Amino acid sequence: MLDIQMLRKDLPAVVAGLARRGVAFDEAGFRALEDERKGLQSRTEELQAKRNALSKQVGILKGKGEDASAVLAEVGGIGDGLKANESALAALQERLNAFLRTIPNLPRPEVAEGRSSEDNVEVRRRGAPRVFDFAPKDHVDVGAGLGLLDFDTAAKLSGARFSVLRGALARLHRALSQFMLDVHTREHGYTEVYVPYMVTGECADGVSSLAKFRDDLFKVEGRDLYLIPTAEYPVTNFVRDTLLEAKDLPLRFVCHSPCFRSEAGSYGKDTRGMIRQHQFDKVEILQVVHPERSAEAHEELTRHAEAILDRLELPYRTMMLCTGDLGFASAKTYDLEVWLPGQQAYREISSCSNYEAFQARRMQARFKGGEKGRAEPVHTLNGSGLAVGRTLVAILENGQQADGSVAVPAALVPYLGGVERIERA
RNA sequence: GGAGAGGUGGCAGAGUGGUCGAUCGCGUCAGACUCGAAAUCUGAAGUACCCUCCGGGGUACCGUGGGUUCGAAUCCCACCCUCUCCGCCA
Numbered sequence: 001m002l003d004i005q006m007l008r009k010d011l012p013a014v015v016a017g018l019a020r021r022g023v024a025f026d027e028a029g030f031r032a033l034e035d036e037r038k039g040l041q042s043r044t045e046e047l048q049a050k051r052n053a054l055s056k057q058v059g060i061l062k063g064k065g066e067d068a069s070a071v072l073a074e075v076g077g078i079g080d081g082l083k084a085n086e087s088a089l090a091a092l093q094e095r096l097n098a099f100l101r102t103i104p105n106l107p108r109p110e111v112a113e114g115r116s117s118e119d120n121v122e123v124r125r126r127g128a129p130r131v132f133d134f135a136p137k138d139h140v141d142v143g144a145g146l147g148l149l150d151f152d153t154a155a156k157l158s159g160a161r162f163s164v165l166r167g168a169l170a171r172l173h174r175a176l177s178q179f180m181l182d183v184h185t186r187e188h189g190y191t192e193v194y195v196p197y198m199v200t201g202e203c204a205d206g207v208s209s210l211a212k213f214r215d216d217l218f219k220v221e222g223r224d225l226y227l228i229p230t231a232e233y234p235v236t237n238f239v240r241d242t243l244l245e246a247k248d249l250p251l252r253f254v255c256h257s258p259c260f261r262s263e264a265g266s267y268g269k270d271t272r273g274m275i276r277q278h279q280f281d282k283v284e285i286l287q288v289v290h291p292e293r294s295a296e297a298h299e300e301l302t303r304h305a306e307a308i309l310d311r312l313e314l315p316y317r318t319m320m321l322c323t324g325d326l327g328f329a330s331a332k333t334y335d336l337e338v339w340l341p342g343q344q345a346y347r348e349i350s351s352c353s354n355y356e357a358f359q360a361r362r363m364q365a366r367f368k369g370g371e372k373g374r375a376e377p378v379h380t381l382n383g384s385g386l387a388v389g390r391t392l393v394a395i396l397e398n399g400q401q402a403d404g405s406v407a408v409p410a411a412l413v414p415y416l417g418g419v420e421r422i423e424r425a
Numbered sequence: 426g427g428a429g430a431g432g433u434g435g436c437a438g439a440g441u442g443g444u445c446g447a448u449c450g451c452g453u454c455a456g457a458c459u460c461g462a463a464a465u466c467u468g469a470a471g472u473a474c475c476c477u478c479c480g481g482g483g484u485a486c487c488g489u490g491g492g493u494u495c496g497a498a499u500c501c502c503a504c505c506c507u508c509u510c511c512g513c514c515a
Contacts, residue, residue, distance in 0.1 A: 004474095038475075038476095041475055042476070042483095044476065044484080045474090045475065045476085045485085046483085046484090048483085048484060048485085049482095049483055049484070051485095051496080052484090052496080054495070055495050055496040056443075058443075059442095059443030059495090059496070060444085062443075063443075068495085071495075072495055074495090075496085076495065078495090081493085092476095173468085243435060243472095245435085346508080358488095368453090369453085369454095370436080375471095
């Protein structure tokens with residue numbers, strides 16, 4: 001959420017920032033609500049002060065053994081009016097707060113202005129798409145040809161948007177997570193964590209807006225628990241309601257987890273194959289940093305994700321999302337897009353975002369010991385490093401051979417017990 | 426599932442109706458001592474919000490939500506969480 005002080009002191013800047021994302025902000029409506037709040041709060045606090053003072057007098061009088069009935073009569077008259085004011089104020093503050101939590105983050109100034117993914121900006125490109133001397137298949141056909149990718153069984157078990165992997169493909173899937181975890185822990189300085197795959201509504205609302213995105217999540221029936229759509233949900237909440245020391249920063253975590261997404265609103269989109277599933281694995285990298293370090297940390301974290309693609313020899317490009325394509329909580333995002341010969345297109349395989357203080361304010365994650373001397377919100381960042389299912393897709397499509405087998409990237413061979421090629425079972 | 430104990434400031438831990446926003450300790454910060462450091466001594470400091478003639482004044486917050494009362498950390502009710510023991514269990 002945005003800093004309420006900023007809305008009060010510099011509303012035009014907020015309005016302008018949101019306009020860059022294509023979000024209209026009701027300036028007059030907000031001002032009116034704020035004025036109402038201010039008046040009501042002053043009146044309420046005045047009454048409370050009066051009651052407190054009189055009550056204190058009662059105590060003093062009674063302590064001396066004197067008669068307090070006159071004061072009691074006076075304070076008795078305050079009660080009803082005060083109660084009415086208090087509940088009106090509470091309701092108003094609740095409304096203001098709920099409203100505040102539905103406002104998206106402001107884009108950083110350097111983020112390119114635009115309306116949709118069409119306007120995203122390519123930052124760099126690595127690796128050239130391979131030239132095939134045969135017509136490359138998509139991963140569904142490659143997987144089916146190997147007899148190791150099975151959507152029919154998955155559909156029988158759980159319906160659409162699930163998959164079953166068998167044999168060498170299941171092992172490749174496991175190997176990918178291990179490989180990514182090893183690189184991030186050994187070479188990039190992240191601490192591996194294992195976490196719950198369900199979180200409370202409060203935690204969900206800490207990383208994004210539960211009110212806005214509830215439908216994207218799977219909820220556990222009869223419980224205030226949601227299946228996580230990414231490890232960002234549990235891991236970022238490590239620091240909720242926490243006061244850190246400046247010297248503890250940065251915190252760096254890497255977490256492999258399944259991710260569950262209802263994919264509401266994506267009907268008809270990517271219905272074929274493993275690109276868009278209700279359940280997929282992801283290795284997520286996260287950082288909690290000093291506010292002054294977050295821009296730098298964002299570049300670094302993005303390179304950490306790119307490093308995985310480099311090692312796997314997969315061609316990709318790095319896109320800076322334009323203001324209109326930015327996620328709700330993000331101030332700046334780089335998407336990594338891997339080349340998929342089967343689709344003849346670059347497709348998202350990682351999203352690396354700097355949330356600045358947006359999530360930290362929502363979840364009260366602060367640190368102390370900075371220059372300001374007082375507690376202030378930390379900055380949070382995260383990125384996929386990488387989405388495991390989509391990486392598997394990329395390997396199947398980029399590594400496919402004319403005979404239907406798939407070449408394993410050299411970096412993964414040790415993780416597959418020396419197997420260099422996946423062949424029909 | 427059964428029984429019990431408990432949730433208080435960065436941590437630890439007092440406080441059972443009236444100057445308690447809260448004792449003491451540890452830790453933190455500043456100053457003194459020191460060439461410097463340690464030890465010691467002195468002092469400072471919760472968070473959020475409102476008003477301000479910028480000196481300061483005020484409100485709320487003791488797990489959460491209600492209630493009783495002129496007044497609640499303290500009494501009552503509900504809920505959440507943690508710990509211990511027993512049972513069950515991968």
